[in-house]
Amino acid sequence: MTTVSDMVELARTPVVLEVPATVGALGEIASFVLRLAGRAGLDKGAAYRLRLAVDELATNIVMHGYRGGDGRITVRGRSGPGGVQITIEDAAPAFDPVEGRLPPVPGVAPEDRRIGGLGIHLALTSVDEFSYAHRDGRNISMLTVKAEGTDPCPPRP
Amino acid sequence: MPLSVSLSIEGDTTVIELTGELDAKTAPDFHQTIEKAAGHGTSTVEIRMAGVGYMASAGLRSLVFAQQKVANNVTIKVVGAIEPVSRTIRTAGLDRSILLSDE
Numbered sequence: 001m002t003t004v005s006d007m008v009e010l011a012r013t014p015v016v017l018e019v020p021a022t023v024g025a026l027g028e029i030a031s032f033v034l035r036l037a038g039r040a041g042l043d044k045g046a047a048y049r050l051r052l053a054v055d056e057l058a059t060n061i062v063m064h065g066y067r068g069g070d071g072r073i074t075v076r077g078r079s080g081p082g083g084v085q086i087t088i089e090d091a092a093p094a095f096d097p098v099e100g101r102l103p104p105v106p107g108v109a110p111e112d113r114r115i116g117g118l119g120i121h122l123a124l125t126s127v128d129e130f131s132y133a134h135r136d137g138r139n140i141s142m143l144t145v146k147a148e149g150t151d152p153c154p155p156r157p
Numbered sequence: 158m159p160l161s162v163s164l165s166i167e168g169d170t171t172v173i174e175l176t177g178e179l180d181a182k183t184a185p186d187f188h189q190t191i192e193k194a195a196g197h198g199t200s201t202v203e204i205r206m207a208g209v210g211y212m213a214s215a216g217l218r219s220l221v222f223a224q225q226k227v228a229n230n231v232t233i234k235v236v237g238a239i240e241p242v243s244r245t246i247r248t249a250g251l252d253r254s255i256l257l258s259d260e
Contacts, residue, residue: 023182030180030211048211048241055213059181104250118249119214125248 014076014087021062021071021090029058029075033086040079042147049126050084050145056123057088057097057141065092065139083128083146094134097124097141159183160209162190170201176208179216187219195226202227207237216242217249224254234258 017032019025033054037047054075061073074089101124102117124130129144160183163174171194179187194202202223206212223233234256235246243257 026180026182045241051211052213052241052245055180059213059215063181104248118217122214122245122248 014078017075017077019073019075021066021073021092023059023062025073026055026058026062029073030055032075032077033084036077036079036084036086037145040084040147041081042084042145046083046145046147050086053123053126053143053145054086054088056119056126057143060095060097060100060119061088061090061092061139065090065095067092081147083144083148085142085144088139088141088143090139091137092139095139096132096134098130098132160186162186164190164193166197166199169199170203171197171199172203172205174205174208178211179209179219180211180213181215184213184215184219187216188222191219191223191226195223198228200230201232201234203234203236205236206242207239209238209242212238212242212245214245214249217245217251220246220251220255232256236260 015032015036017029019028030051033051034047037050042050058073058075061071065071071090071092076087076089078085097120100117101120103121104118126145127143128146131142133140160175160177160179165172165174173187173190173194175187177183204220204223220233220235227233233254235243236258237260238246238257246252246255246257
């Protein structure tokens with residue numbers, strides 16, 4: 001598991017968004033993340049990767065974490081010239097995205113995979129750094145997209 | 158964030174044109190249109206995606222659904238997808254069964 005690099009200089013005070021865990025709130029999360037990407041001066045490709053990663057993780061929390069029940073998602077963001085760091089928190093049952101990741105397997109149709117695994121794979125291959133912790137009954141995912149980051153998303157499995 | 162979906166027939170091709178953003182919230186609209194398109198029985202289903210600025214894994218599931226819905230001899234084409242969208246399709250390995258085209 002990687003930790004957030006000291007190389008990324010980010011604002012000390014995070015901005016926070018708390019939304020109900022519903023599909024309807026995903027647009028609000030996307031706007032929040034894209035504002036941070038703009039503030040950090042991420043290029044279009046990096047902003048897209050950041051949005052995709054947060055969207056997939058949040059969608060997974062809504063669909064499979066809380067399973068349609070009541071819940072909240074807290075998104076914290078810091079942006080700086082080095083990039084954007086996002087922390088996503090929820091109180092659904094413990095779930096480590098790294099464990100739940102399902103890379104595409106040649107010969108296995110996407111419809112035969114466990115639901116959610118592909119979205120998480122997309123999320124984890126879109127960011128420069130990712131870490132997960134479970135603390136005080138909360139899932140905490142932390143991810144970073146660097147302004148000068150590479151494009152780690154593989155072209156194909 | 159809105160998605161507009163239109164459906165038409167051009168010769169032996171059923172054309173689905175998408176504009177907007179394809180995510181967990183909007184993908185159900187695409188799903189409904191795929192059901193209608195599959196009923197047309199044309200030899201090609203062409204999905205025009207040049208106007209799609211964002212696609213999440215929910216959109217991938219719709220494309221898989223389209224493959225399941227049409228007959229084996231029907232070609233599914235995705236046309237004009239922007240680079241990050243076509244990359245998402247390739248990452249899932251769907252370019253093995255769906256034709257990705259620029260034009």
